[in-house]
Amino acid sequence: QKEVEQDPGPLSVPEGAIVSLNCTYSNSAFQYFMWYRQYSRKGPELLMYTYSSGNKEDGRFTAQVDKSSKYISLFIRDSQPSDSATYLCAMISGANSKLTFGKGITLSVRP
Amino acid sequence: DTEVTQTPKHLVMGMTNKKSLKCEQHMGHRAMYWYKQKAKKPPELMFVYSYEKLSINESVPSRFSPECPNSSLLNLHLHALQPEDSALYLCASSSSGRNTGELFFGEGSRLTVL
Numbered sequence: 001q002k003e004v005e006q007d008p009g010p011l012s013v014p015e016g017a018i019v020s021l022n023c024t025y026s027n028s029a030f031q032y033f034m035w036y037r038q039y040s041r042k043g044p045e046l047l048m049y050t051y052s053s054g055n056k057e058d059g060r061f062t063a064q065v066d067k068s069s070k071y072i073s074l075f076i077r078d079s080q081p082s083d084s085a086t087y088l089c090a091m092i093s094g095a096n097s098k099l100t101f102g103k104g105i106t107l108s109v110r111p
Numbered sequence: 112d113t114e115v116t117q118t119p120k121h122l123v124m125g126m127t128n129k130k131s132l133k134c135e136q137h138m139g140h141r142a143m144y145w146y147k148q149k150a151k152k153p154p155e156l157m158f159v160y161s162y163e164k165l166s167i168n169e170s171v172p173s174r175f176s177p178e179c180p181n182s183s184l185l186n187l188h189l190h191a192l193q194p195e196d197s198a199l200y201l202c203a204s205s206s207s208g209r210n211t212g213e214l215f216f217g218e219g220s221r222l223t224v225l
């Protein structure tokens with residue numbers, strides 16, 4: 001079993017849809033959870049950063065962490081064509097440990 | 112200035128060439144990273160510099176040689192590469208010398224080895 005599993009996609013939705021992106025993990029030592037967004041031919045950009053179980057909201061984006069189920073999610077409300085990108089979940093067990101990425105899922109939002 | 116700047120954006124080199132990739136940040140960050148990313152794959156860690164000292168080398172072949180001349184600059188020297196080394200090379204930085212996962216990435220240098 002891989003440490004981090006992410007639905008491979010791709011995912012195509014109409015503009016205005018609610019998008020749910022998910023990752024599961026097996027390493028219970030992971031404490032910090034991130035979502036990175038990567039536009040085509042660009043570097044990844046940190047979108048959301050969470051430490052504990054629960055929800056964190058930033059505008060149209062909500063990150064959810066459920067440590068008991070080893071499951072994290074990113075919700076995008078009112079999706080826009082500009083949200084079309086690859087989304088990578090990432091997690092780390094503690095400072096100075098190695099950041100582990102999911103494989104990434106490519107999202108396309110159709111106008 | 113919240114940018115990590117990488118040059119060149121594109122590089123084509125032969126297997127006998129020597130070239131370098133450069134990375135610069137002026138955010139006062141104390142850790143800098145090199146990642147390699149193949150198409151449709153997540154970034155793979157290559158090297159980490161913390162307070163200008165090499166702290167992590169992920170068993171990268173010696174044809175890749177990192178250098179950190181000062182806290183703002185990071186180089187990756189390339190020599191005798193193979194075609195399978197063709198990839199997007201990403202530089203990143205983080206504010207403290209400890210990796211908490213909050214990385215600022217540059218746009219990358221796209222390398223093609225012929």
